[in-house]
Amino acid sequence: MPDAPQPAPAPPKKSAGRDLSAAIGVGVGLGVVILASLFVVKAVFVGVIAVAVVVGLWELTSRLRERKEIKAPLVPLALGGAAMVIAGYVRGAEGAWVAMALTALAVLVWRMTEPPEGYLKDVTAGVFAAFYVPFLATFVALMLTADDGPWRVLTFLLLTVVSDTGAYAVGWRFGTHKLAPRISPGKTREGLLGAVSFAMVAGALCMQFLIDGGAWWQGLLLGLAVAVSATLGDLGESMIKRDLGIKDMGTLLPGHGGIMDRLDSLLPTAPVVWLLMVAFVGSS
Incomplete structure (x- = not known):
């Protein structure tokens, strides 16, 4: 007796690739924090931006160090990044540009405390990080001033x-x-x-x-x-x-x-x- 025909395998289901329940829960939690700070006290929301900037810089510089051995100096980036956001809120676009320039200068000087090997790639990555994370985030603080x-x-x-x-x-x-x-x-x-x-x-x-x-x-x-x-x-x-x-x-x-x-x-x-x-x- 011939074998019975086998049913065709079901097509694979599309997957989001992440834990959606965790993602939704975290997203809701972040939304509550953001809205509460945004509509209660503006200055508190500026603090939220600054914290996000510092954590983002830590993640970026950590991955650069781990994967490419690029040592973008975190301390001047974190301090300058937070100052950039605050300066943008208090002094407007001019304050943000001044803080950006001083942060870039601080990165150049801070890296001088280590051996010269890799200096150019480290400071280039540092200036890129300063522009990519805190400077762009400063425009959120600029919006908030209206x-x-x-x-x-x-x-x-x-x-x-x-x-x-x-x-x-x-x-x-x-x-x-x-x-x-x-x-x-x-x-x-x-x-x-x-x-x-x-x-x-x-x-x-x-x-x-x-x-x-x-x-x-x-x-x-x-x-x-x-x-x-x-x-x-x-x-x-x-x-x-x-x-x-x-x-x-x-x-x-x-x-x-x-x-x-x-x-x-x-x-x-x-x-x-x-x-x-x-x-x-x-x-x-």
């Missing part, structure tokens, strides 16, 4: 999260065409369209109902810009991690990786949102 600053920051955070969510949801369900396979194989063109669509709708709602003097059409442009900058930021950090040969920058946040793995989309998006907000409704 009369409706908390709402501007909330719009910035919402649009970035919505963009990432749209990219994941649409890409996971419909994604077939790779966006940048050599950098981030999981990203698809369909996901990018999802990010743009979700962010533009959210941007129109936020600019119309949350921002003083804002209009829905400005939100469409803002959402488009956020989707592009958030995607580029994600790809940029993926490029760094591929060069370092790691999956995550850290393990501090269960289900998310490290702080830098959450800041990748936010950091390059902050100056974009700040600039468009100033162009659309002014800086005060």
Whole structure:
């Protein structure tokens, strides 16, 4: 008697690749901390930004040392990074630029206390880290200085999260065409369209109902810009991690990786949102 035909194996289920329950729990917890500090006392939220910057710098410099033997000096970066955020909030863009210049100078001088071998690559990485993490984060503090600053920051955070969510949801369900396979194989063109669509709708709602003097059409442009900058930021950090040969920058946040793995989309998006907000409704 011939063998009965075997049923075809079920296709593998798509997986998010992370512990979603842990990721959601951590995300909700971070959201509560951010919102509580943002709408209670502005200065407290500036402290939250500074702490995130210092932890992000620690993760980045640690991975550079472990994987590439690049010794970007953490102490001047951490002190200068926190000062950069505070200076941006207190003294505006001019204060941020001055703090950035002094931080770069401190990195150059601090590294002189060690042997000259590797000096150029260490200080180059240090100046890059100062620009990439605290300087870009300073634009969040600049947003906060406006009369409706908390709402501007909330719009910035919402649009970035919505963009990432749209990219994941649409890409996971419909994604077939790779966006940048050599950098981030999981990203698809369909996901990018999802990010743009979700962010533009959210941007129109936020600019119309949350921002003083804002209009829905400005939100469409803002959402488009956020989707592009958030995607580029994600790809940029993926490029760094591929060069370092790691999956995550850290393990501090269960289900998310490290702080830098959450800041990748936010950091390059902050100056974009700040600039468009100033162009659309002014800086005060």
